[in-house]
Amino acid sequence: MVQFEQTFSNFLLRHQERHNRTYNFIILMEGIVSAAKKIELYYRTGALKENLGLAGGTNVHGESVMQMDEIAHDIVIHYLKSTERVKQVVSEESDDILDLHKDAGRYFVYFDPLDGSSNVSHGLPVGFMFGIAKKNLEGPEDFHLRAGREYIAAGMFVIPTGMFTLALRDAGCWRFHSDEAMDYVKPVRITLPEDPKKWELCFNAGNTHTFKDDVQRWIDDNGSKYSFRYLGALAGDFHRLISNGGMFMYPAIVNHPDPKKNRPQGKLRLMYEASVVAFMCREAGGHAVDETGTPILDIEPKNHHQRTALYVGSKQVVDNIAQTLRG
Ligand code: AFP
Numbered sequence: 001m002v003q004f005e006q007t008f009s010n011f012l013l014r015h016q017e018r019h020n021r022t023y024n025f026i027i028l029m030e031g032i033v034s035a036a037k038k039i040e041l042y043y044r045t046g047a048l049k050e051n052l053g054l055a056g057g058t059n060v061h062g063e064s065v066m067q068m069d070e071i072a073h074d075i076v077i078h079y080l081k082s083t084e085r086v087k088q089v090v091s092e093e094s095d096d097i098l099d100l101h102k103d104a105g106r107y108f109v110y111f112d113p114l115d116g117s118s119n120v121s122h123g124l125p126v127g128f129m130f131g132i133a134k135k136n137l138e139g140p141e142d143f144h145l146r147a148g149r150e151y152i153a154a155g156m157f158v159i160p161t162g163m164f165t166l167a168l169r170d171a172g173c174w175r176f177h178s179d180e181a182m183d184y185v186k187p188v189r190i191t192l193p194e195d196p197k198k199w200e201l202c203f204n205a206g207n208t209h210t211f212k213d214d215v216q217r218w219i220d221d222n223g224s225k226y227s228f229r230y231l232g233a234l235a236g237d238f239h240r241l242i243s244n245g246g247m248f249m250y251p252a253i254v255n256h257p258d259p260k261k262n263r264p265q266g267k268l269r270l271m272y273e274a275s276v277v278a279f280m281c282r283e284a285g286g287h288a289v290d291e292t293g294t295p296i297l298d299i300e301p302k303n304h305h306q307r308t309a310l311y312v313g314s315k316q317v318v319d320n321i322a323q324t325l326r327g
Helices: 008-018 024-049 068-083 117-122 205-210 213-225 234-244 270-283 315-326
Strands: 086-091 107-115 126-134 153-159 163-168 173-178 184-189 200-202 246-250 287-289 310-313
Touching (some): 008 173, 024 126, 024 163, 068 086, 068 117, 086 270, 107 270, 126 234, 126 270, 163 234, 163 270, 234 270, 234 310, 246 315
Antiparallel strands (some): 153 163, 287 310
16 A cells, blocks of 8 residues: 655645744745755765865866855755745855845744765765744844744754754654655654663763863763764754753863863854754753853854854753753
């Protein structure tokens, strides 16, 4: 018998209807999904076409090589523009905030088109991560940078695995799989498991000696309770974490033997990395804080490329380390 799965488009259409919403968000998401499919296609064939190299170089055919993250940025901008629904975007690949349809648009999109660049030359998983906020419907738009709690949705594609996770405000965190026709299908609601048996810790253990003393002590006291996993691309690491539970962390680097390499503000970007996973995690029943124990979703960005430390995952574990962080 032929097995039919619910498609992402059908899922979203029903969601909008159920909540008496407009179709604008569907048009926006159609653009985002088209971009993800295109990035996936380029990524899969990148090694063949020698598109995984350094920008500015030339391949064996004498053609100029574009770096995958630049290609991914161009793809996302093209599809977002074509929706005619986006006012402005923040992209990891652009120094400036970019205006798309500044007056007529309805949404702000904050994205990293290809997160995890150290995996690119190996063809290993990377992420296309995005957060979405809506214009001020009540008064004149002031174009302020939104904190994560103001996002209406956030999600990520783990490329090239065909996995897509989307969280909708107050409507849960959902995972979809790409089928044979490259349609995203089979919505499965994700809730962080309460059973600590599967919980994992996920961080770059090679950096441990550079974390602040309290965090190193917390790891000494608690690390042995969990298995460790680390891929080095947030989307892939978080994809696993949100299924198994536990905590992903990228603490501030404050004790580096070479002080120039310290990162007291953390490494990850607030608007299109930390707030995106924090939003998904909240919808899955989890929590996320920064180096001071402040909820990530409450941080008002002062700069669109602002960095932050990040502790995200099962509420119990994050609450526990947050106590240490608050001192
Ligand atoms: P890149 O895109 O610069 O490789 O950074 C990826 C990332 O922002 C995030 O996806 C990873 O979780 C984290 O950095 C990995 O950082 P380390 O290589 O320092 O462990």
